[in-house]
Amino acid sequence: KAVVSTQSTGDAGDGQLSAVAIGPKGDAVPVEIIANRNRTFTLKLLTSKGGRYLVNVYFNGSHIPNSPFKVRVCNPEAIWAEGPGLMDSFVGELGDFQVFTRDAGHGTLSVRVNGPKDKFRVDMWKGADRTVNCRYNPEVAGKYTINIKWEDEHVKGSPFSILVRKRPENGDS
Numbered sequence: 001k002a003v004v005s006t007q008s009t010g011d012a013g014d015g016q017l018s019a020v021a022i023g024p025k026g027d028a029v030p031v032e033i034i035a036n037r038n039r040t041f042t043l044k045l046l047t048s049k050g051g052r053y054l055v056n057v058y059f060n061g062s063h064i065p066n067s068p069f070k071v072r073v074c075n076p077e078a079i080w081a082e083g084p085g086l087m088d089s090f091v092g093e094l095g096d097f098q099v100f101t102r103d104a105g106h107g108t109l110s111v112r113v114n115g116p117k118d119k120f121r122v123d124m125w126k127g128a129d130r131t132v133n134c135r136y137n138p139e140v141a142g143k144y145t146i147n148i149k150w151e152d153e154h155v156k157g158s159p160f161s162i163l164v165r166k167r168p169e170n171g172d173s
Helices: none
Strands: 002-005 017-023 031-035 041-045 051-059 071-075 081-082 095-099 107-114 119-121 122-127 131-136 142-150 160-165
Touching: 002 017, 017 041, 041 051, 095 107, 095 142, 095 160
Parallel strands: none
Antiparallel strands: 002 041, 017 051, 031 041, 051 071, 081 095, 095 131, 107 119, 107 142, 122 131, 142 160
């Protein structure tokens, strides 16, 4: 949900507040209007699709000052990651995984891997259809935490906790 707060309508007198949001593909998006205690209103765009929206806010049928508003909606819940690099592994095995961002809207992806040696490099490159490929190389056994964030919010399943072990030598069990 995207939230837009309007200025106080206290000096405008009695009237009706209404809003219409237009989505990235020109489709109308429902808007919930909530009256706050301090004589302001909160508008929630009821959408799960990320992107740029145009929010038209009206008081008694006329645009309020600065309306329409350009709002960028990002949806970290629409992002997911998968791949063997998000599961327990052995020292020296490359940790490969993909992050799927297609329906998240415009935003910034950050991937951080912390392990026994603190933070270290994660290689990332663009894949097809707004997929981001990621790779790290765990060189030390221990617990690792993989933080995947979109616009500074964790995506589904993040943070991921994995255990990297030394590979058993021949004859060891």
